[in-house]
Amino acid sequence: MRRRAGLGAIQKQRLEQEKYKDKGTEIQENQFEQITKQMEFFKVNLEEFATKHKNEIKKNTEFRRQFQEMCASIGVDPLSSGKGFWSVLGIGDFYYELAVQIVEVCLATNDKNGGLITLEELRERLIKARGKRKEHQEISKDDLLRASQKLKSFGSGFNVIPYGKGKYMIQSVPGELSMDHSTILTQASSSNRAYVSVSYLKKELNWEKERSENALEHLVKQGLAWIDTQDTYEKLYYFPSLFNDCVNATAN
Amino acid sequence: MNRFNYASPLLIDHEKTLACENNVRLYDGEVKTNFEGGELIITTHRILWARPGAIARGDTCLALMNELIVYIEEESPGAFSFKSMYNFIKLSFKDGYSNNVLGILNECLQVRHWEVQIPPQVPDKPQAPQIKLRTGIVGIERSLQEKQKAQDETLNAAFQDLNKLMSMAKDMVKMANVISTKIKEKQGDITEDETVKFKSYLLSLGIDDPVTRDAYKSNNQYYRSLANEISEFLYKHIEDMGGMMTLTDAYCRINRARGYELLSPEDILNACKLLESLGLPLKLFQFSSGVKVLQLNTLDSGTIAESTGILIEDNGSLSADELASKLGISITLARERLLTSEKYGKCCRDDSIEGLRFYPNLFLNNEE
Numbered sequence: 226m227r228r229r230a231g232l233g234a235i236q237k238q239r240l241e242q243e244k245y246k247d248k249g250t251e252i253q254e255n256q257f258e259q260i261t262k263q264m265e266f267f268k269v270n271l272e273e274f275a276t277k278h279k280n281e282i283k284k285n286t287e288f289r290r291q292f293q294e295m296c297a298s299i300g301v302d303p304l305s306s307g308k309g310f311w312s313v314l315g316i317g318d319f320y321y322e323l324a325v326q327i328v329e330v331c332l333a334t335n336d337k338n339g340g341l342i343t344l345e346e347l348r349e350r351l352i353k354a355r356g357k358r359k360e361h362q363e364i365s366k367d368d369l370l371r372a373s374q375k376l377k378s379f380g381s382g383f384n385v386i387p388y389g390k391g392k393y394m395i396q397s398v399p400g401e402l403s404m405d406h407s408t409i410l411t412q413a414s415s416s417n418r419a420y421v422s423v424s425y426l427k428k429e430l431n432w433e434k435e436r437s438e439n440a441l442e443h444l445v446k447q448g449l450a451w452i453d454t455q456d457t458y459e460k461l462y463y464f465p466s467l468f469n470d471c472v473n474a475t476a477n
Numbered sequence: 478m479n480r481f482n483y484a485s486p487l488l489i490d491h492e493k494t495l496a497c498e499n500n501v502r503l504y505d506g507e508v509k510t511n512f513e514g515g516e517l518i519i520t521t522h523r524i525l526w527a528r529p530g531a532i533a534r535g536d537t538c539l540a541l542m543n544e545l546i547v548y549i550e551e552e553s554p555g556a557f558s559f560k561s562m563y564n565f566i567k568l569s570f571k572d573g574y575s576n577n578v579l580g581i582l583n584e585c586l587q588v589r590h591w592e593v594q595i596p597p598q599v600p601d602k603p604q605a606p607q608i609k610l611r612t613g614i615v616g617i618e619r620s621l622q623e624k625q626k627a628q629d630e631t632l633n634a635a636f637q638d639l640n641k642l643m644s645m646a647k648d649m650v651k652m653a654n655v656i657s658t659k660i661k662e663k664q665g666d667i668t669e670d671e672t673v674k675f676k677s678y679l680l681s682l683g684i685d686d687p688v689t690r691d692a693y694k695s696n697n698q699y700y701r702s703l704a705n706e707i708s709e710f711l712y713k714h715i716e717d718m719g720g721m722m723t724l725t726d727a728y729c730r731i732n733r734a735r736g737y738e739l740l741s742p743e744d745i746l747n748a749c750k751l752l753e754s755l756g757l758p759l760k761l762f763q764f765s766s767g768v769k770v771l772q773l774n775t776l777d778s779g780t781i782a783e784s785t786g787i788l789i790e791d792n793g794s795l796s797a798d799e800l801a802s803k804l805g806i807s808i809t810l811a812r813e814r815l816l817t818s819e820k821y822g823k824c825c826r827d828d829s830i831e832g833l834r835f836y837p838n839l840f841l842n843n844e845e
Contacts, residue, residue: 248614252621259625260659263632267653270636278639283737290683291646293736297680298650298657300673303736321732321739328729333675354672378742379724380769397725399768406808410798447812449798449832466796466832 264299271301272356302326302355323364323372326351328383331397339405340398341436344369347395366393394435405440406449410464419467422459480566483617484523484540486532487655492522495581501526503539504567512539517568519581521588535658541566544589549582628652679733684710687735696747701755703740703748708757710734711771715759719806720773724749724761727771764813778817785814786823786837794827794836 274282275296282292282303296303304322330350334342344366351369355361373395376383384396400406412429413421426437441462444450453461488494502513503526516532518525524546527538570578632652635645642649668674688706693699710731715722724746732739749771753760762772788803789795795803801811815835818824824835 245614252618256621256625257659257663260656263628264656264660266632266636267656274636274639274642279737281639285643286686288643288646289736290685291650293680293683294650295646295653297677298653300657300668300677302676303680304739318739321741324742325729325732325739328725329676329679329733330672332726332729333671337671350670350672354670354676375742376725376728378746379728380763381767382723382769383725397723399723399764399766400807401764401766401768401770401809401813402721402723402807403809404807407798407801410808411802444808447797447808449808465830466798468831 267295267299268301268356271296271299271303272358275301275303276358320368320372320375323351323368324375326355327369327372327395328376328397330354331395335398338433339436339440340396340403341433341439342395342397344393344395388435396439400443403440403443405436406444406447409437409440409444410449410467413464414467419465420453420461420463422456422461424459480545481526481539481541483537484525485655486518486525486527486535486538486540488520489522492520495519495521495585496578498570498572498578499529500571502569502571504569506565507567514571519578519585521585536662543582543585546582546586549579549586551579676733679730680736682710682730682734683736684731684734687738689738690744700744700748700751703744704751704755704757707731707745707748707771708752708755708759712758712773715771715773720776721810722771724769724771779821781814782818782821782823785818786821789815789818789824789835790837794834796832796834 271292274292282289293303295301304318304325327347330347331340331342334350348364348366348369352361352364355364370385370393373383373385382397382399384399386394386396388394408430409421409426412426413419416425416429421441423434423437423441426432427434441450444462444464445452449464449466451463451465453463455461496519498517498519500514501517502515503510512526515526515528516530518532520543522543524541524543525532525538526540527536531538631645631648635642635649684706688699688702690699693702707727711722711727714730727749728740728742728745731745746769749761752771753774758774759771760774761769763769785800788800792799792803795815797808797812797815800806800815801808804811806814812833815824815833819826819835822838822841825838825840827834827836
């Protein structure tokens with residue numbers, strides 16, 4: 226750490242420091258690339274082991290725990306059995322696994338879609354999370370529907386709603402626990418006009434048509450909203466409980 | 478000073494923390510350095526210095542191997558130096574020190590923890606040559622490369638077959654953690670995909686010893702132990718979620734935590750039916766609409782009616798949507814609460830075109 230004097234020395238020092246910095250970032254980037262590679266390696270191998278050695282892993286308690294920890298930090302799904310012989314009859318782990326993964330996708334996307342997801346999107350996300358192997362890509366919509374049927378015994382909290390030909394929506398948050406209705410009411414009161422419509426919700430909250438309709442229908446059934454069909458463009462939903470506030474607001 | 482190297486503050490094998498001090502400045506020989514006001518941690522193997530908070534975040538810090546220390550002495554109150562063959566450094570404790578740093582270090586140097594090393598667990602590989610400490614940028618680069626290479630080799634060896642992986646599992650778990658933390662540092666998270674993130678989270682909450690059917694003679698016994706497991710595992714989660722969780726949600730969480738021993742929906746349902754009779758803090762509740770949820774025992778109708786009644790009195794009157802926004806629950810649940818409260822006589826309804834409102838029950842309260 227000897228110090229030199231003079232302007233030239235200062236400039237030289239600055240130049241040196243810049244070079245060090247460049248080198249530093251270069252090394253860092255290099256390191257990161259290596260680590261990403263290692264991560265990929267981990268991923269591919271963990272996926273393969275999960276499929277190939279399922280039974281052995283199951284037997285050894287301590288190792289099972291460790292394997293799961295690895296999967297957790299790398300983000301690999303240890304559940305990946307193939308369809309196998311028994312699944313033809315609808316029993317065996319395959320459909321239970323799928324059911325777990327279906328619920329997982331629904332829970333993870335809850336705050337975005339309010340617990341309503343199309344079967345297509347569900348399949349896409351599920352396959353992506355399951356891994357790149359070929360057998361994962363072959364999971365069909367039919368498999369997903371069958372797996373969803375397994376959840377029937379949990380009451381009506383988890384629903385498969387058919388709409389249109391061969392199209393399905395999965396509803397994972399029951400009306401009882403959905404916060405969508407409160408959101409709609411907040412929207413209606415902040416709009417200062419005591420009514421909302423599907424297109425308004427689409428504009429303000431970016432909700433899908435199905436999500437809005439579902440929630441609004443529920444509010445009508447609960448007696449909280451009234452339908453007005455006079456509008457030529459679409460149905461309007463009025464909230465009588467907000468009338469007074471709105472009248473007061475416009476009067477002021 | 479050049480004996481310091483950049484290292485991760487994560488403890489290596491068999492390393493233990495001995496003492497922590499704050500507001501410490503490093504001196505290179507007699508010269509002040511920019512490394513001031515930092516955190517100093519003395520472990521059995523190393524002396525670590527980092528900016529405040531960096532160690533807790535796991536960021537890189539300065540590390541000096543204890544084996545390089547030849548001699549320690551205290552200079553003047555609050556400062557002392559390590560003399561090495563060519564050089565020495567000084568540590569200045571601006572705030573003094575709370576632990577007996579000198580004593581701890583001396584003892585540590587006598588015990589020489591770093592020599593007690595357990596050989597790596599790969600039996601058929603010669604012990605990897607210790608990475609030599611080099612100086613200069615090339616040295617750093619080279620040592621990084623070597624480290625990388627060694628890691629790649631262990632990775633390859635570990636995934637050759639299952640037995641290898643089993644014998645090296647502990648190290649691999651550590652390595653997986655290191656890799657994912659490094660990636661998280663760089664880009665925030667291991668992936669953009671919410672599902673994968675959520676999966677990682679669920680998987681990390683494992684159940685160590687899942688209850689399996691084979692271990693029990695009768696179904697009844699099996700369901701009972703299962704009920705215990707469910708209640709033990711989910712109680713905290715349900716509490717965090719406001720006291721209620723759908724059965725589908727519970728199904729996913731429980732099975733993820735169990736790993737490979739999947740439960741069928743029927744088994745879970747049967748176990749949940751036993752929760753209340755076993756005196757556990759959770760119970761199965763079914764809404765009139767057919768939705769089944771697990772909820773905390775403390776959420777029984779009596780206390781709900783009581784607390785809702787008080788809320789109505791405090792506010793003069795309440796409708797379902799007002800109560801919902803007050804408590805942060807869904808409207809349907811709020812309505813359910815009001816109806817329960819009405820059933821217990823705590824309030825009266827006013828059903829008008831503006832919707833259903835509930836007022837305090839004056840018939841009961843005002844007796845005269």
